[in-house]
Amino acid sequence: MPNHSYPYQLQSQKVRAEFVRLFPISLFVVAFGGAFGLAAIQAGLAPLQAILMSTTVFAGASQFAALELWGGEVPLLPLIAVVFAINSRHLLMGASLYPMLKDVAPGKRYGLLLLLTDANWAVSAQDYQNGRRNLEVILGGGLVLWLAWIFGTWLGVYFGGLLQNPKSLGLDMVLGCFLLAMALGGKKSPRVLVAWAVAAAASLAAWKWLPSNTHVVTGALAGGLIGYFWLDRKPVGPGTEEAEST
Amino acid sequence: MSITTTELGVLLAIAVMTLVTLATRFGGVFAMSFVRISPRIESFINTMASSVLIAIIVPMAFSGDAGAIAALSVTAITMLLLQKPLPAIAAGIASAALVRYLF
Numbered sequence: 232m233p234n235h236s237y238p239y240q241l242q243s244q245k246v247r248a249e250f251v252r253l254f255p256i257s258l259f260v261v262a263f264g265g266a267f268g269l270a271a272i273q274a275g276l277a278p279l280q281a282i283l284m285s286t287t288v289f290a291g292a293s294q295f296a297a298l299e300l301w302g303g304e305v306p307l308l309p310l311i312a313v314v315f316a317i318n319s320r321h322l323l324m325g326a327s328l329y330p331m332l333k334d335v336a337p338g339k340r341y342g343l344l345l346l347l348t349d350a351n352w353a354v355s356a357q358d359y360q361n362g363r364r365n366l367e368v369i370l371g372g373g374l375v376l377w378l379a380w381i382f383g384t385w386l387g388v389y390f391g392g393l394l395q396n397p398k399s400l401g402l403d404m405v406l407g408c409f410l411l412a413m414a415l416g417g418k419k420s421p422r423v424l425v426a427w428a429v430a431a432a433a434s435l436a437a438w439k440w441l442p443s444n445t446h447v448v449t450g451a452l453a454g455g456l457i458g459y460f461w462l463d464r465k466p467v468g469p470g471t472e473e474a475e476s477t
Numbered sequence: 478m479s480i481t482t483t484e485l486g487v488l489l490a491i492a493v494m495t496l497v498t499l500a501t502r503f504g505g506v507f508a509m510s511f512v513r514i515s516p517r518i519e520s521f522i523n524t525m526a527s528s529v530l531i532a533i534i535v536p537m538a539f540s541g542d543a544g545a546i547a548a549l550s551v552t553a554i555t556m557l558l559l560q561k562p563l564p565a566i567a568a569g570i571a572s573a574a575l576v577r578y579l580f
Contacts, residue, residue, distance in 0.1 A: 255563065280487050287495040297494060304479040305490045314494050318501040320529060325505035327526035330514060332506055344502045349533075356526040401573030404548035407537050408569035411552050412562040414530040423527060430528035431535040438536040447532045454528025459521040 239334035241367055249354075249371030256350055257379035259405040262397055263291055264383020269391030271384070274298040278388040285384035289348065289377055293317040296444075316444035323451050324352045331355075331364050346373025349406060353413040360417045422461050430454030543580060548573035 264285060271281035271294075288294055293314045300310055325332075325344055332340045343366060351372035358365040397403060417423075434450025441449060480486045480493075512518060538549050552569030559565065 256566075275482065276487065280491065283488075284491045284494065287491060288498050290498050293494070293498065297490075301482070304481050305486070307478040307480055307490075307493065310480075310490060311493060311497055314497045315501065318498050320533070321498070321501035322505035322508075323525055323529055325502060326509045327505075327522045327529070329506055329509035329522070330519065333510070333514075340506065341503055344506060345499075347502050353530060356529075360523065360527065398544075399574065399577055401544065401548060401570040401577070404541075404545055404570055404573045405566065407534055407545070408548055408552040408566045409562070410530045411534050411549055411569075412556045412565045414527055414534070415553060415556040415565075416560065416562060417527055423524065426524045426528055427531045430531040434532035434536050435539060438539070446536050447529060450532025450535070451525050451529040454531065455521045455525030458524025459517055462516060462520050 237334055237336045239331060239364070239366065241335070241339070241370065245365075245367040246371035249351075249365070249368040250375045251371075253351060253354070253368070253372035253375050256405070256409055257375045259402060260350075260376055260379040261383035261386065262402045263405070264380045264385075265387035265391065266397050266402075267291060267294055268384040268387020268389075270295065270298055270387075272388055272391060274301040276301070281388050282381060282384050285381050288314075289346075289380060290314075290318050290321075291380065313444065316442070319445075320349075320447045320451070321347060323448060323455075324349075324356070327356055328352070328359075328366070328369070331359065331366050335366065343369045343373075346370060346377055348373060348376055350376055350409055353410055357413050357417045420463065422457065422463060425461070426454040426457035429457055542577075544573040544577040547576040 267285065268278075268281055271284070272278065276284070276298075284294060284297075296313045296317055297305075297310060300306060300313065325347060328347075332343070335343070346369060351368050354368045354372060355365050358368070414427075430450040430453055433453035434446040437449035438446040480490050482490070534549065538546055541549075548569040551572040552565045555568045556562065556565035
């Protein structure tokens with residue numbers, strides 16, 4: 232769309248505030264990064280290679296999955312397929328921010344997306360649901376998460392033995408608990424609850440029967456279909472329970 | 478097709494991963510720039526947004542151990558009672574650690 236006015240101005244003060252706001256969660260990201268660094272060394276990566284991967288890829292789950300493929304040779308197509316499948320949720324996450332991102336000049340828009348990851352997106356998406364436009368968290372929050380991921384990888388690579396079993400401390404559940412808290416903090420209408428039920432059912436069905444790592448996108452699209460057919464502003468929604476992608 | 482993990486090969490593999498991930502970060506927004514945002518599309522993406530979270534969490538709970546289930550249920554209950562994310566997350570993680578310590 233040739234719309235040449237970009238009204239959304241990022242406020243640097245708010246960017247700093249969001250950096251601080253996501254600092255606590257980024258401490259857990261350091262622990263994850265540590266686990267990744269250790270796993271990477273064990274899979275045969277050199278320390279600097281592991282740190283480089285965390286710096287440029289910045290997508291934990293897909294990096295762990297890539298290590299499963301590591302050996303004397305890395306099969307190229309499976310690598311691309313796994314990384315794409317796990318990270319394909321970014322496509323939907325980015326799309327959901329488009330109503331705000333379209334008001335930012337394209338250069339900045341794609342610059343912000345470099346730092347898009349689950350935690351800062353979840354905050355921004357929930358703020359948007361609650362009527363607040365917050366792209367600053369993508370930048371400020373993304374920055375602190377990115378630095379934490381790199382720092383954690385560095386720690387894991389050189390001092391990995393320190394944190395042998397992060398699972399016993401519950402650290403593997405940090406992101407899950409965070410995302411759940413974000414979901415429950417948003418507004419809940421009957422429409423949203425129906426969408427969630429459909430998303431849950433579809434994601435479970437995909438997890439069971441579709442190729443691995445497709446469940447997030449399948450569930451999210453199924454939930455989105457409810458929103459497509461059932462608009463909020465109409466007084467009564469025509470309860471559409473048909474989730475085609477199940 | 479495989480990449481041999483020589484020094485250069487590893488860099489190539491990392492570059493491939495970076496480009497694929499970048500494509501997922503940019504792709505959704507790029508595609509949306511060709512779509513007119515009608516109320517219906519807006520409703521679709523809003524519902525989809527919170528459904529992403531559900532679609533990550535629910536299979537995580539079903540495939541997880543008792544600690545994972547404890548973490549998610551305690552987080553949910555605390556969040557619904559207090560409406561404050563940090564205590565809810567902390568309680569969830571602590572209960573995962575506790576359950577795994579006990580069993």
